[in-house]
Amino acid sequence: MPNDLKLRGLAAFVAAVEEGSVSAAARRLGYSKSVVSERLAELEHALGARLLQRSTRRMSLTADGECFLPRARRILGEAKEAMAELTDRRSSLAGPLRISAPVSFGVLHLGPALYAFLAAHPGIELSLELDDRFVDAGADGFDAVLRHGPVTDCRLVAKRLATSRRILVASPAYLAREGTPASPDELGRHHGLLYINRETDWRFAVAGGWRVVHPRTSLRVNNGMVMRDAAVAGLGLTLLPTFFVRDELARGALEQVDVGAEAEGAELFLAYPRESGVPAKLAALIDSLKRSFGEPPYWDR
Structure with a gap:
């Protein structure tokens, strides 16, 4: 054959x-x-x-x-x-590029950032798969995966794209009904909208280290937009990256809740299998996304 x-x-x-x-x-x-x-x-x-x-x-x-x-x-x-590599030697970027990203960030921010990249490199055939599970970049056949948070897999090389703050938010109606917490200690009696499978997600910097808070669970879900919308509906407090809630804060649908302690932040990374190296088109994508998001990123300005 x-x-x-x-x-x-x-x-x-x-x-x-x-x-x-x-x-x-x-x-x-x-x-x-x-x-x-x-x-x-x-x-x-x-x-x-x-x-x-x-x-x-x-x-x-x-x-x-x-x-x-x-x-x-x-x-x-x-x-x-x-x-x-042959394409790179001809000084043009072309060919397939397959990446995975979380659903919410992909819809809200990654998609628009990719449009400029594809316009600049029309020869690239991009496949973007949005998935809120942690895909295995190598085993699942992806050139790279976007992660929000630390990349602990030693088989991957992680390139930082942007920083991300996380803040507590709730609707004005919820705060009027349940009161506004003023310290991490008061969060335990409040209804929480939580990211699924993260038991220690609510971590706050306090004197001497980190304080983990466990609110009363109203909803567990693996999608940030659902958490945001549930908060807008007045179902409880939620801890989300600022890139999810920028518009809702601006129009007053959500309010930031200050408990006197900074929540643990996270960073956005593009991670790729260590053994594959970094092809020119992936390096170009990383540079393009960094420019699109900015430093500090536009959602924190």
């Missing part, structure tokens, strides 16, 4: 796994379902192993498929990087 067909077979295999079906893989790759099925069959024939277990209702990886998947992703990644 020709080498180019093998690469196409790898692309069909990875797309089928990531999309969950041959039909969805065909839509992603821009081919017919029969073409993708044929390439999968040819790949399995060349390898002498069945990679996918397919039925009318579902598709799953076989044991051989599980073993082969990370290698297939690595081969495709290396081929993509090789093409990118």
Whole structure:
């Protein structure tokens, strides 16, 4: 089987796994379902192993498929990087670039910042996937992931894009009804709108270290815009980055609550797999986003 067909077979295999079906893989790759099925069959024939277990209702990886998947992703990644290096040598930025980002920040700020980058580099084929879970950049096939907060994975290199303050906010109606807390100690009796899976999210700088506060939970959710809107609806206090609540504060839908202690902040990073290095188009994206957000970022001015 020709080498180019093998690469196409790898692309069909990875797309089928990531999309969950041959039909969805065909839509992603821009081919017919029969073409993708044929390439999968040819790949399995060349390898002498069945990679996918397919039925009318579902598709799953076989044991051989599980073993082969990370290698297939690595081969495709290396081929993509090789093409990118050739493009870089010609002093133009082109080719695929796949990144992941949290839903709320992607909608509110990342999307608009990317428009300028794409206008400046029309040869780049950007895939932006918005997801509030912590995706694995290497295993999930992303060139980079945007993170709000520390990047502790030693397999990743993190480049800081912008700083971010976090503040307590609530609606005027909630504060009129429940009172305004004046210290971290008073937060325990208030209703809190919390980010899911962060038990120690409300951390405040006090003399001698950090004070962790646990309010009465009214809502747990993994999306900042839902937390913001719940606060506007008067359901409780919430602790959010300023890039979520800038407009709501300006029009009076939310008020900042000062408890005499600064909440723990966070920074925005773009992180990429250490082993892949930083291709020119990713370096250009980092520089473009830094310029778009500014220092200090526009949402804190």
